[in-house]
Amino acid sequence: MKLAPVEHHLASTVEDAAAALVAPGARVLAGGQSLIPMLASRATACSVLVDINRIAGLDAVSEANGHAIVGATARQSAVLAHPGLSGRAPVLAEAGRCVAQEPVRNRGTVIGSLAHADPNAELVAACLVLDAVMVMHGPGGDREASLADFLAGPFCTTLRPGEIVTAVRLRLPAQGSGQAFVELTRTHNSPAIAGAAVVLTARDGAIDSAAVALCGAGPAGFRSRPAERALIGVLLADAPGLERAAALIADESSPVPDVHGSANYRARMAVVVARRALLTAAARAARTKEQA
C-alpha cells in the first residue's frame, strides 16, 4: 500500500509547527517510523504532515541538576549513545536497544515513541521509572504533564488539538542505583509481549526507593505502586522478597491482547519480566555498593 495524497509542511519553528497543527487532520511528522507505516497501510489518514525535523535545536539532549532534557527530534540512536544518559540512566539505553531495529532507531525519536503511546512501548516503561515529564507547546501556551498523566490509553494521549510535545524531562537516578529493563519477545527485537523497567536505590543493603513500570501489561505503560511500596525495606539479596513484590503486578495487569500476545499470557509474563528485572536491578545495586 502507498500513502494517500497528503500535504507536507516543513516547519521552521515550534510556533510555526503548532500553528500548522491547528488544521483538521494535521499530524506531526518527526521520525515517522510509526506514522508512515500507518499512513501507508491506510490504518490512519491525515491531511497535512507537519514536519518538525528541521527545527533548529529541537534535537538537543542536555543534562543539568540531576535531570536530562530530551528534545522532540532527538533520534533514539543518539539518545542511546549519549554518554551522560547511558551513565546515569542505563535503563533507558537497555530499553531503547529493544526497540525495533537500529535503522529504525536512527530516524525514530524518543518523544515519538512516547507520543505514539503504544501499550507495548519499551521507552514508555523506561521513561516512567525516570519520572518523565512531557513539555508541550500549543495555542494555550506551554504546559507540562507527567508521562503517566499524558498517557490516556492504547495509542491515546491527553495532547490537546494544536499542541506539540517539544521535550521530555527525565529525572536521573542517584549514583549507585540499580537499574534494569527486561522484556519478553517472540524473536529478537519483535514487539514486547511484556516488559519491565526497574530503578532501585538501597541503603545498607535494603531498598529505600523503587520504581517499577510495565509495558505490554495494560492499555498504557504504567507504574506499579503496590509493587513499589512492597519493595521498601526488602534486602537486595532477598530474592523471595523481590519475587513477592513482582507477584503483586498480576492484580494490576489488564493487557490489551494483539497478535503478539494474548491478555492472559501477557499478564502472566508481566510478573515474570518484573521478577527478572528486579533481581537484575538488585544485583546491580549490590555490585555498585561493593565497588563504592
Next chain:
Amino acid sequence: MTTPPTGARQTLTLNINGQDRTAEVEPRTTLADALRDQLRLTGTHVGCAQGSCGACTVLLDGASVRSCLLLAVQAAGCRVETVESLAQDGQLSTLQQCLSDAHGLQCGFCTSGMLMRATELLRDNPAPDREQVRDAVGSQLCRCTGYRFIVDGILAAADRLSQKGVENGRPFAAAVTTRTEA
C-alpha cells in the same frame, strides 16, 4: 522553503551516491519509490513497505535508514547512498565479491539492504567480531540463507579490506576487486 499546494508534484533535487539528481515526486512519495520509480535505481528493494524487513535500507548521511519510511522530500539536502554506489565501473566491490564468494545470497532480495548495513558497520568498525556482524545484519530479514554465509562474507570482506587498505583514495566501500584475485 515554499510549500506547494496539497499533494502537488514538485521537482526535488536529491544527492544520490555523490551526484545531484532530480525527481518529480509528490509529498507522499517515499524515498524508496523515488529511487526506484523516478531515478530507476532499482537496487533498493521494497519488501514489507512497513520498515520491518529492511530490504529498502539505504544510508542517509552515513546512517542506515528504512527508505520506505522516509518521504523523498525529507531527504533533501542529505547524502543518500544506495547499493549502486558499491560497484565501480562494473566491478564488484570487495564487500560484494566476498559476500558472493561466501554464498551469502540466494534470491538476492535482501542483499542490497545487507550490503548497506555491512558498509555502515565496516566504516564504524573495520574489524568486527562475529557477534557484532550478527547484530548488524539482525536488522535485516533474510528468508533464504540462514544468515551464516552472510556473516561469513562480511567477515571475509573486513579481513580482505584490512589487508588491501584504502584504494584509489576512496573509503573501503568503493575498494575494487576482480574475480581473478579470488
